[in-house]
Amino acid sequence: MDLLPKPDQVVSAAGNVAHKVLYGGLADLRPMPRTLIDEGTLRELYHYRPSATARETGDPVLLVTPLAAPALCFDLRRGCSVAEHFVTGGRPTYLVEYGEVSFKDRSLGMEHWIDEVVPEAIRAASEHAGGRPVHVVAWSLGGIFALLTAADADDLPLASLTIVGSPIDVSQVPLIAPIRPLLNLGDRFSPITRGYQLLGGAPKPLVKWAFQLSSFQKLVTKPLALAANSDDADFLAQIEAVDRFTDNMIAYPGRTFGQLYHRFAKGNSLVGGEFELDDRTISFADIDVPVLAFAGAVDGIAPVKSVQALMPLLTGSPETRFEVVPGGHLGMLTGRAARHTTWQVMDEWITQWSSDAADDEEDGTAEEATEGIGTNRRRRHSSSASRALSR
Template sequence: MDLIPKPDQVVSAASNVAHKMLYGGLADLRSMPRTLIDEGLLREVYHYRPAAKVKENGDPVLLVTPLAAPSLCFDLRRGCSLVEHFVSEGRPTYLVEYGEVSFRDRNLGMEHWIDEVVPTAIREVSQHAGGRPVHVIGWSLGGIFTMLAAADRADLPIASLTVVGSPFDIKQVPLVAPIRPLLNLTEGRGIITRSYQAMGGAPKPLVKWAFQLSAFQKLVTKPMAIATHLDDTEFLAQIEAVDRFTSNMIAYPGRTFGQLYHRFVKGNALHTGAIAFGDRTIEVSNITRPVLVFAGNTDGIAPIPAVRALVPLLTGSEEVRFEVVPGGHLGMLTGRSARHTTWRIMDEWISRWSTDEEAGDEGSGDPAPVPAPRRTTKKAAAGRQAAKKPVTKKAATKKAGTKRATPKKAATRTTGDDPQIGANPARRYGSGSSRSLAT
């Protein structure tokens, strides 16, 4: 809104204030309808019901929430909901969340999510979708859990992996880097350790405070931002939705919080791509499926270098793509510009690594087998139409979807050294989009 508001701005501002006072808000906070298809200890798997007059088609998508954050991250509000986007496009859409964490869950460690929650959710989704491979999308810690589960279980029916804002090198996080040397002075007997052990984890109020602290500047300037945007309905609606998200934070289980604190924050265990659990070591280099990695250009929790550190570790992946998109930790996933940047890239990626829609015998009534994911390129489509033509040795090699190329050729990287918006040089955004923010 201008310093001296125009008449139309005054009318819009008055309308927004009246609507908020009389009706409680401007945001459409209705959740997308869903059905529970599987549950277990801190595991709830949901299928989002198809939109009216839209037929589900293609490989399913599974959204993996991080610990402590509600599933609202994927369904923030109408118009800024990744779930709504996928469902409206006819994509079979699923989500795994964990429910309320209580004191009785204090002995659960990260292994519970890596060994039980994420793998079970992937298998249940694949089965519910007729045996199709699953495109798994994990945000923040959900992305880390997804990567570790995929690295440990090569037999999971995964079509592709997408990691959104997941830091793999904590030394590159400005919020944490300055205090890491001080944390190591206590040799594990500091006040933080004694506190979370006594409380059985990190309670919800502390988690909410920590998330707000990560965006301290926005928190301080929020009243002024609201005052100067009273005529902007979309801006005010987004703030309402984010406030609801922050108010629904969930607690961390005690042992899991201890592992995150000691091994990730203090020990920076993930920067090498390998982490030990008991008598085994999980290495992300064992991942063979294609991986898409997102970083937000203003993300303070998982800044670009911390996220990009994952890329060189994925030496066994069939393809690795790194993209920088507009927004902070939550905004890059479900901000107002995400629909034109992050979601568009996800759509392209999922289509690229989806199996053929006609896979399986539709007339038999049996679930379609789990085929190896392959690219759906124009060249492949032309090859299917010209089936009578002799198959050359080169073409046969490209069609062998079940075989993995050698790591050197398989790990295709479209990263670039310049951490600009849309680091993939082949990508083009329209005017006023994320690429313009790089300058």
């Protein structure tokens, strides 16, 4: 809204206020319809019901959520929903989420997600989709779990990996870098260690506070932003949807939180490309499927350099691609700009590496595709050759 609002802006702002008062909000928060098709301990696999206007076809997509964040990250609101985008595009779409984490789950470690949750979700999605290979799209910590799973299990029906906002080099994370030397002081008796042991993990209020802290500037300026955009219904709807997402944060299991704290925050254990888990070493070099990685231009949780550190480690991947897109940690995935940036690149990448595309290439039809982002299967985008969509 202008400093001196125009009459039409005043009318729009008044209309937005009236709509919010009468209907409770401006955002269309209806979830995309889905069906539970498989489940286990902290594992629920859903199939999104096909759109009435688009027949399901092609390889399936599996959306992998991170720990502590609700599955709303992939279904924020109508018009800004990754799930809605894939479903209305006719792509068989699946989601794995973890349900509520409680004190009884405190003994579960990262191996539960790497050995069971993610690989079982991939296998079940492939089977449900008729045995087709699966394109995994994973956000934040879900991306790290997906990478470690793909590196450790060589028999999964994987077509490609898309990693969104997953920090590999935590020394590049502004929230952590200044305090990392302090984290090693009084290890066993530090307040953080004693705290998560006593509580059985990181409780939901703490997780919510940490997520808000990562966007502290936006949190402080939020009242001004709301006032300045009171005539923009879509902006206000996005704020409502993000607030709902933040209010639904989930707790971390105790042992998993301990591993993340000691080995990621303190040890920066992924930066060398290898991760020790139980009695084995998992190496990113063993990932043998194409990998697309996104970084958000203004992401405070996974800054560009922290995500970019993954690319030189993927020496076994047939093709890698790194993209910088507009937005912060959540916005890069499901913000208003993501419709024309992140999602467009995802579509092109999945089409490029789908089994149907391979058949078309053998028939010679792939050469007729218009040259553009992701259409040349022989082009390799290293981290140094990234095209930044934010420019």
